[in-house]
Amino acid sequence: MTLEPPAVVPENTGTIRCPRCNAPVAPDQDWCLECGAAARTRLAPTPNWRGPIVVLAIVVVLAGAGLAVAFVALTNDNTTTPPSTAPAVATEPTAAPPPTTPPTTTTPTATTPTVPTSTATAPPTASTPATTGKQP
Numbered sequence: 698m699t700l701e702p703p704a705v706v707p708e709n710t711g712t713i714r715c716p717r718c719n720a721p722v723a724p725d726q727d728w729c730l731e732c733g734a735a736a737r738t739r740l741a742p743t744p745n746w747r748g749p750i751v752v753l754a755i756v757v758v759l760a761g762a763g764l765a766v767a768f769v770a771l772t773n774d775n776t777t778t779p780p781s782t783a784p785a786v787a788t789e790p791t792a793a794p795p796p797t798t799p800p801t802t803t804t805p806t807a808t809t810p811t812v813p814t815s816t817a818t819a820p821p822t823a824s825t826p827a828t829t830g831k832q833p
Contacts, residue, residue, distance in 0.1 A: 711723075711724035712724060713736060713737070715729035715731065715732060715734055715736050716734065716736070717729065717732050717734040718731050718732040718734070720732070722736040722737070
């Protein structure tokens with residue numbers, strides 16, 4: 698068993714160690730050849746999009762609810778107005794009133810007299826005395 702000392706890389710050559718696996722990285726390398734980690738490049742973390750997406754979703758929902766309420770308020774035809782009892786006012790003071798037509802009269806015609814039903818006579822019905830069920 699031979700024990701070898703770890704490889705020593707001179708510090709003046711510009712060689713650095715990999716931050717992940719501690720392997721030597723040459724001055725012209727940006728990535729470690731052993732583990733693939735970035736050696737000279739700083740990786741920016743991915744942006745957090747969860748917050749802005751939640752805010753945008755809330756704004757869209759509130760805007761949709763507002764539009765729905767406005768649409769219902771503008772198209773609500775269930776309310777009816779009572780008819781106006783005030784007389785109509787002419788829009789032009791010089792307008793002549795509409796011509797009136799005389800009331801129509803009817804002339805009586807000859808008809809046959811009718812007999813009220815209360816005075817009509819019906820044939821008399823014979824009334825029978827109630828029996829008690831006993832025979833004399």
